Amino acid sequence: MLCLSQENLPSPKTILSAAASLAASAILFKTIASDLIPEAFQKSFYSRLQKLSSQLTVVVEELDGLTPNQMFEAANLYLGAKVSAATRRIKVNKPEKEEQFLITIDKNQGIVDSFNGVDFKWVLISTEKPNSKRGGENSQSEVRQLELSFHKKHRDMVLRSYLPYILQKSKEIKEERKVVKLHTVDYNGTDYWSSINLDHPASFETMAMEPEMKAALVEDLERFRKRKEYYRRVGKAWKRGYLLYGPPGTGKSSLVAAMANYLKFDIFDLDLREVQCNSDLRRLLIGTKSRSILVIEDIDCSVELQNRDSEDKPKAVEDDKISLSAVLNFIDGLWSTCGEERIVVFTSNHKDRLDPALLRPGRMDLHIHMSYCTFGGFKTLAYNYLLIPEHTLFGEIEMLLDGAQATPAEVAGELMKSDDAHVSLQGLIEFLRGKTDRT
Numbered sequence: 001m002l003c004l005s006q007e008n009l010p011s012p013k014t015i016l017s018a019a020a021s022l023a024a025s026a027i028l029f030k031t032i033a034s035d036l037i038p039e040a041f042q043k044s045f046y047s048r049l050q051k052l053s054s055q056l057t058v059v060v061e062e063l064d065g066l067t068p069n070q071m072f073e074a075a076n077l078y079l080g081a082k083v084s085a086a087t088r089r090i091k092v093n094k095p096e097k098e099e100q101f102l103i104t105i106d107k108n109q110g111i112v113d114s115f116n117g118v119d120f121k122w123v124l125i126s127t128e129k130p131n132s133k134r135g136g137e138n139s140q141s142e143v144r145q146l147e148l149s150f151h152k153k154h155r156d157m158v159l160r161s162y163l164p165y166i167l168q169k170s171k172e173i174k175e176e177r178k179v180v181k182l183h184t185v186d187y188n189g190t191d192y193w194s195s196i197n198l199d200h201p202a203s204f205e206t207m208a209m210e211p212e213m214k215a216a217l218v219e220d221l222e223r224f225r226k227r228k229e230y231y232r233r234v235g236k237a238w239k240r241g242y243l244l245y246g247p248p249g250t251g252k253s254s255l256v257a258a259m260a261n262y263l264k265f266d267i268f269d270l271d272l273r274e275v276q277c278n279s280d281l282r283r284l285l286i287g288t289k290s291r292s293i294l295v296i297e298d299i300d301c302s303v304e305l306q307n308r309d310s311e312d313k314p315k316a317v318e319d320d321k322i323s324l325s326a327v328l329n330f331i332d333g334l335w336s337t338c339g340e341e342r343i344v345v346f347t348s349n350h351k352d353r354l355d356p357a358l359l360r361p362g363r364m365d366l367h368i369h370m371s372y373c374t375f376g377g378f379k380t381l382a383y384n385y386l387l388i389p390e391h392t393l394f395g396e397i398e399m400l401l402d403g404a405q406a407t408p409a410e411v412a413g414e415l416m417k418s419d420d421a422h423v424s425l426q427g428l429i430e431f432l433r434g435k436t437d438r439t
């Protein structure tokens, strides 16, 4: 049987010339052997010979002119995740803003990948550009391409299944590596946004919320994420809106961060107080990316500002002032034209002060009440901060929490005061008693 060891692969050229000379000998062999050698033996000999000339090579170039080839990028990423002890040389890269190493195979290295029980051989070929010296400092001096070789009978499988599979896998790898970003309004930036890594530790596990509400939200997000085809079929924009309301310190902003970390979606934090006119608003919204969460915090305050302004401003100026309905219309209009998933979150401290346009059924998909700390919420915080699932003081805390109207932020503040669980809980009891006395 023909065996190609991974370390010592002959070049495609060598294989071809070997195949050609073997084929020539075969014609001669056939003429002489047709009468002398049994047919079964001839068949097996021919099938072995054919193997040599039946390889198909697919070339995946890095660039199509100046445009990056998505297939190259995907295969490069995919093969990087496939390197094994047998791979002789790998490349390691770590961009400053990313946490993990990026591993790819080095030039002229081969790698064998199995898919559907078939072995596929990949080689990364790199050649120097003939005119590379004339290019600027940043111009690439080498031309890279990946070559995929396999038996030609797998051609359809490669085009229909293997390459799409690699595209899908590379998307997953990218997703896993993705660093979630927080974008804030910055008029000096090209699209009016500037970004930093989110770096917020909030997760659904650490959120102190009613367990039913938490489970409902996670389920809602999951269903939304899987429904691309559904939204397309029913002709609706693939977006979801949430309204988070509750007093300060109940975890509205933390919940947005938890959602972003869970979905690996960037956050676009839009402070309406910084938006002067409709054209700025339009530009900001166009600048948001798909698979992101647009957050408009304290929507009640923004509306207040709007109302206050409109009383003492002449009509002409007022017209270009942004209003909540303009925001909602822009979001609806703009997002109905893009195919990828988006989430919009409004937060408010006062649901009763909100514009009825926002509360209208169907406008926001879920209204989530972030309440004062309940006993269930307290248990989550006690586990987060003190690593205790139970304690003798819990009973007293449960009774006090009932009437104290303490926010999770306040409870968390007390729990952080000592590493000794008993001391912390005792401190919390004093704090809650103080609050109850005052109310």
Ligand SMILES: Nc1ncnc2c1ncn2[C@@H]1O[C@H](COP(=O)(O)OP(=O)(O)OP(=O)(O)O)[C@@H](O)[C@H]1O
Binding pocket: 206, 207, 208, 209, 246, 247, 248, 249, 250, 251, 252, 253, 254, 255, 349, 370, 407, 408, 409, 410, 412
């Ligand atoms: N439900 C919660 N679960 C866990 N931690 C919480 C919760 N609520 C508040 N915290 C803690 O309190 C801090 C402040 O909470 P956060 O900023 O999310 O509140 P908020 O509701 O957005 O307040 P504001 O209305 O003032 O913006 C958080 O960093 C977190 O440590």
Ligand SMILES: [Mg+2]
Binding pocket: 252, 253, 254, 297
């Ligand atoms: Mg907040």
